[in-house]
Amino acid sequence: MPDKRTRQDRAEYFKGYQEKNRERINQRKRELYTLNREKKLAYCREYYRANHERVRATQNRYRRAHPEYQKKWWDEHKEYKKAYREANKGKIRQQTIAWNKQQRAKLFEMYGHKCSCPCGCSESFEPFLTLGHLLNDGAVDRAENGGYHGVLKKALAKYDPEHYGILCWNCNNGANANGGTCPKIGVRI
Numbered sequence: 594m595p596d597k598r599t600r601q602d603r604a605e606y607f608k609g610y611q612e613k614n615r616e617r618i619n620q621r622k623r624e625l626y627t628l629n630r631e632k633k634l635a636y637c638r639e640y641y642r643a644n645h646e647r648v649r650a651t652q653n654r655y656r657r658a659h660p661e662y663q664k665k666w667w668d669e670h671k672e673y674k675k676a677y678r679e680a681n682k683g684k685i686r687q688q689t690i691a692w693n694k695q696q697r698a699k700l701f702e703m704y705g706h707k708c709s710c711p712c713g714c715s716e717s718f719e720p721f722l723t724l725g726h727l728l729n730d731g732a733v734d735r736a737e738n739g740g741y742h743g744v745l746k747k748a749l750a751k752y753d754p755e756h757y758g759i760l761c762w763n764c765n766n767g768a769n770a771n772g773g774t775c776p777k778i779g780v781r782i
């Protein structure tokens with residue numbers, strides 16, 4: 594006798610079955626997982642190795658879309674976080690250095706490679722350069738945007754040459770100590 598049930602009927606029946614037997618199904622899944630754990634993990638590792646970039650891209654996309662999940666996970670795993678930090682001190686330091694380097698490179702790409710102070714300094718040795726607040730509102734900007742890194746992020750997210758510019762440490766700190774004007778302006782060299 595031909596099966597008169599429609600596709601939808603079957604889907605509904607299956608859904609009902611799943612709901613009624615959820616605990617049994619889950620139990621069976623757990624059993625199977627325990628039985629095949631090694632095999633499964635090996636398969637996952639192999640899949641990850643073969644599709645490394647695709648998997649990472651998907652993970653990153655998900656993380657960016659749901660930053661709150663990641664934060665929640667870390668909040669719930671404080672001990673793990675602490676232990677991880679302890680165990681990976683060197684690695685984290687290297688990552689931070691690399692990240693800072695990358696951000697600074699982006700910053701110079703956007704805002705120029707030399708001191709833009711009107712005193713005419715034009716210092717171009719990059720370790721001497723920093724992000725300057727042309728409106729002299731550095732303290733407020735940092736307080737409102739989560740410190741130096743937050744400000745850096747903001748300056749990189751949107752090109753804002755009215756607000757931000759590259760300054761050398763001398764001009765930047767000199768201006769801070771001099772009411773917002775570089776102390777070298779007007780001085781004969």
Ligand SMILES: [Zn+2]
Pocket residue numbers: 708709710714715716760761762763764765
């Ligand atoms: Zn300068």
Ligand SMILES: [Zn+2]
Pocket residue numbers: 710711712713714763764775776777778
């Ligand atoms: Zn200057």
